[in-house]
Amino acid sequence: MSTSSDTTPPQAWQPDREAALAHLNQFLPRAGAYYKRHRNTDPGPEERDAVSQLSPWLRHRLLTEPEVVAATLERHAFGTAEKFLQEVCWRSYWKGYLERRPELWSRYRDSVRSELEAIRADDARQDRYQSATGGQTGIACFDAWVEELVTTGYLHNHARMWFASIWVFTLGLPWALGADFFLRHLLDGDPASNTLSWRWVAGLQTPGKTYLAKPDNIRRHTNDRFTPAPDELATTAPAVGDPDLPPLQELPPADSTPREAAILLTEDDLTGLDSLECLPAGTGLGVLEAAGTRSPLPTGEKARDFATEACRQALAEAERRTGRSGQLLHTVDPVASILQWARASGMATVVVPWAPQGPAADYLAAAIPALAEAGIDVYRVRRDWDSHVWPHATRGFFAFWKPVSRGLRAGELPLVSPW
Template identity: 45%
Template structure:
């Protein structure tokens, strides 16, 4: 895995530079083909880095536009915006993440008989078994394989969608609460009501170059029905767009591991860095050995680059307050806190910090600020805005 996904920003930038010339026709024509582990692929393999913002969405598109027009690289650019769309959509509906956790806990308390065979790749379904084992062993699956896997899980094996989302979240290097949860809901017909994704043997055979042609797949995909009603979107919280003047402490989280690119950071770096140990829920959700180690190594790479004194503290309501007490800087700068496993305990900590007279300075990327408001419905509403959003970001060929 260290060779497949080195955990440094420099390695991420090098991968981006190597991929960018191929982000046009080669990507568009080959991105749906799962060639199997260890073989050259048309996809970028950048998502674990984008997920943690070891490289940013803007950097990825900017590098690609050095080699292609926006029209030629349209498919890749859309995939970058998909990830932002998922985040914005969930951020405006945090109750969907809470509902997923409720579904997950209920299903884990009494898992179906076939659940263990599914996650161990012992179902007898060609392809599905290979993908289950590949995921656990590598922390990675081709995006098309993820869709096939989720469809077979839900419609052929009749397993709870939340258990499948949990399996992916535990092991995928690039899993985040938004893209993982909402992608599973999309396959199940819960994200876009009534619209499902059906895995077909001929499609799998075609896009695996004949490696797999599973038999006895579900002939149709009846949308799942749930009592939960998707809430109306709420506007995302307002936040600052640059680091403050004067001394501050930085709270570093894996949602944004390139704070050096925040406006104002270069001229006013933090006095100190604080890193929270994973909460029990966070550790439970991201328990795959490869995925959790990647997160730790990526975080360490950011700490090394920032080169400031670092303190690790417990993610409890009092842990962060105690760590900040006695510091000369009474401001804590944090990246925008997205809906996810660490949000509840961190929010309790932030309330306690403010009660103790410590100012919390939350930073939101301008990229998110511009794109998220368009994630109110399906992706295709946002898709129409991509040229305008790129121009707004100053991204031109």
Template identity: 40%
Template sequence: MFTQDTLHQGFARGGRDAALKILAAIDPVTYGRDRSSLDGHVSRLSPYLRHGVLTLAEVRDAALTHAPRTAPSRVWKYINELSWRDYSVRVYAEVGDLIWQDFGPYKTGLPSSAYAHEFPADIGDGATGAACIDAWSRELRETGYLHNHVRMWMASYVVHHRRVWWQAGASWFITHLIDGDPSSNNLGWQWVASTWREYPYLWNRGNLLKYAGDRYCAGCPLADSGCPFDATYAALSARLFSGKEAAPGESGHLNPENLKAVPWEPPPTPEHVPGAVVWVHGDRLSITNEALAGYPESPATFVWDDELLKTWTISAKRQTFIHECVQELPVHVLRGDVATEVIRFAHVHGATTIATTPSPSPRFRDIVTALSEVGLTVQVWPEPVFGESLTPLDLRVHGDYWRQISASAFGKDPAPPKAKRPRAKKVRPTEAEKA
């Protein structure tokens, strides 16, 4: 992959020191006002959260310092957005590899067979002729970053304008995004595609101009003729979709009831066991790693996962970021099959217990199973909880999950979820009233 990606460094440097500098500079109050603008006050902390260099809890705590305790609403939107990360990780932990399947049917009037599985080369190369799309493709490949609004715009173009399977776009993002992972990434693509939403997500030129200015349109060869986004939403919908419902006979792979009441309780902290070794993985690359803290004198290892690198074709920039994070840690760096290398590491040190931290990935569970099958005990040391609930979590919709954990997400004692407010129905004026 390094031979295909000559730019080995992306927009963010790896490591705890780099993360703390960015964390100290966040402006969560202004973020709530202009986060949707491409020039807005976004923190760009996502790669540090994705790889566990920072925890959601400590970023939340840092955000709360910007608002008086009596007025946490000043940072409400920032903390609410952090909750989307916690939510997506919890969903991923429940559904596993199903994260790569359509949760539900496309609500575009089109069957899943209408979407091509191969990712278009012109999008990947930034050669579509649309200045905005090509600029975002270059930014993704060269920096490993895209603004969240741009991610939605790009996903909408790929799925709805080009009728490409969302999984192909999600894989492209994971290859290049330094913060890419199947939880937030895939759920975002499913949301845009409408396989986890009641209708597809669209944007038009007016929306682009509102949040990006004319930086793309001003020099675009399609600006005066042929712009695929220069239309009303109604016109775009009529052009792109047969309807805003599932095609006859189409169905999804997720039973939403499986996410309705997910058991939750505060994760226990294991007891210290003499002679344990520590396994550090890519979801918690921090000197504050709980397993490292629990066994500060024990041997520790990090294993470059050959299978994962091959499966996801992770970019050189992503690998460099991870390498810089690992360099700060007191670990022996190995490479190969993770379970095999961790087993060998434990045997070399005469250990029967492996201490590590949690991960929502099915691959993590497979590795833990492989370790257990050879007689090793695996201790999972939890990281600080972002939000607690007094009841089993409802993960079908983010809003319901947020109602359950929002009190503790602001550092308060967990509280029962507030009752839903009924949505007021919009009453359209009659022609006489319009007149």
């Protein structure tokens, strides 16, 4: 189906929209039957043409889910590409799910802090943690995935599942620290997809369900690159706790675009200007960059460089489109820098394309009272796609997919052609 010339990344994810569109275009022919048939196999970085590897761009919204869905449906019948469409919508589902249960994000952040403290006080656990994160466990597949994650910033979905399962059930390490390790190193490190996928593997997401990595499955779906011995991996996967899901909340209301405002983009939606109904008049343009604060531990070099450069380039593009001069807001003291930037704009209103649960949203939430005190209102504008699909993220994925796929088939969802 493919030749080596049409299987670009994995080494070079360029952090801009042009690269995202070029790669989408290149992948689209494979988004139908080929994806469905081969997507679960990870033949290794050089051969990995059955999955799109679009996630680094999607995570920062240099490309959006409704654009990928629209482009796929321009090329394939719904039924042919349903598997790929479903996977793209898993991202929307997890985002909506976390928006509606935000406590899961704050609990995760607290667990990372407390587990890091606990590990510092326990030499044996500290050693296991260090050998896992250093790729020195002696489990060949796991150690290779650590190396791949740290050096490229990407892992295939199936490898992420096996990795998380081995971390939790074979190595007996806390799931939150595994999620933290991923979040720090993945170019697509995403508060919703990452936290909730790790919870799912550990049995905290769906009552009675965990994910057990099995040697034969790994062998088969890595094309024999890895052959763990039968006794090398845990043979049972007891849930690490009860799901204990916090109650479902209504989606917070979104604002409409103000006529006049300073514009603040975040790393969560770098093409967020497109979500505004029109460009507001006024001055002040900023991009809030939060990649350095994904964890109490340092963010990996690949992930940090990708996010920082993506923010820089998005700022340059937004300057070009708005004619404003802009500023990259760093997060050493984010509340102070947001406040200072907003004051300097001289505007009484700041408009922000919606930042879903995550570090940038945390900083905004902390800055809003200070901005209000300075007489500055914050308007949060949500994309139509998110407003349509997030309300369905109440239970399992298939309860979400039913109305969403019905809406897609009927042409009722707000898709946007990327071309």
